Amino acid sequence: MQAIGICRFSYPGDGGFQVEHDSLKARMDYLYAPARMDERFATFETMMLPPLRAQTDDDFTLAVVIGDSLPDQYRDRLEALLADMPQAVILPRAPGPHRKVMQDATNSVRRFDDAPCLQFRMDDDDAVACNYIEKLRQAARDVAPMAARHRHIAIDFNQGYIVQPGPDGLLAAPTQAPYAAAALALMIRHDLPLSVMNFAHMKVGRKMPTVTFTGEDMMLRGHNAYNDSRQKPGIKQPDFAPLDAAAKAHFKKVFNVDAGSVAAAFAALPSTAR
Structure with a gap:
């Protein structure tokens, strides 16, 4: 089964x-404000990419969708970051209807063979566990009899942490919540040209059967001033705490995310980006 992760990079x-x-x-x-882009690159480099580079099953495609208007200095930086990652494909697209553009971008890297397609979204400040692709394929095999009777199925790994990066490293709060964007995948029937981005992640339970796996940390959800979902009033703030030595070791082992590297990246940002 082909596995495709799609990242909307600004x-x-x-x-x-x-x-x-x-x-x-x-x-x-x-989107292209320098302070925002500096922070997005900091999370992309130190949180999203490290576990993808360390996947125990490295047979996947990472489709990184950018605007064809992305300023040259950011596109050059992105290309340099992904040059040694064979799974990554940068897909420039003109502005257009979000869901259609994401669907077309996903389908441009899809094989459309006889097997279902596994698709997951990667926000540039989120992360998945280093064994995510392996666990996702295992889960897909487990639910294969169900998949034969449905157009699509959601496979949800619901446990991990909400994290807030900064010049002191990471603050974290444990989470166990359904249908977060990170570590949620869709298993889409082989002949359907749909994308994971055709569905609002919090509403997949209204659209299709879902299977939830818990008890193992599989995701990090980034929390920062630029999160689209946190721009509205009344959003509950997580109960953050600094990582102790054991938690730092756990993050490195499970997610290949190094708290020291996060701290260094954010400490190096211009003050306007913090």
């Missing part, structure tokens, strides 16, 4: 944001 689509902007230019100005 793609200025029409839709796909909970916070709206008055115009495409306003959205681009927001």
Whole structure:
């Protein structure tokens, strides 16, 4: 079964944001603001990429969708970061309807063979465990009889941490919540040209059968000022605590995320990015 992760790296689509902007230019100005881009690269480099580089099953595709308007200095930096990662494909796209663009981008790297396609989304400040692809394929084999009777099935690994990166490293709060974007995958029937991005992750339980796996840390969900889902009032704040030595070792072992590298990346940011 082909496994595809899709990352929207500051793609200025029409839709796909909970916070709206008055115009495409306003959205681009927001997305490409230097302070925001500095922080997105910091989380992309120190949180999202390290566990993907260390997957116990490295047979997957990472589709990184960018706007064709992404400024050259950011595109060059992104290309340099991914140059030694054979799974990564950068897909520049013009602004357009978010779900259609993401669906077309996903299908451009999809094999469309006789097997279901496993698809997961990767926000640039999230992370999955180093054995995520291995566990996902194992889960897909477990639910294969069910998949034969349905168009798509959600496979949800619901345990991990909400993390807040900064110049002191990581603050973390344990979480065990259904249908978070990180570590949630869809198993899509082989002949359906749909994408994981066709569905709001919190609502997949209304659209398809879901299977939840718990009891093992499988995800890190980034928490920062630029999170789209945290821009509205009344959002509950996690009960964060600094990582102690044991937690730092756990994060390194399970996620290949080094708290010291996170701290160094954020300490190096211009003060306007913090």
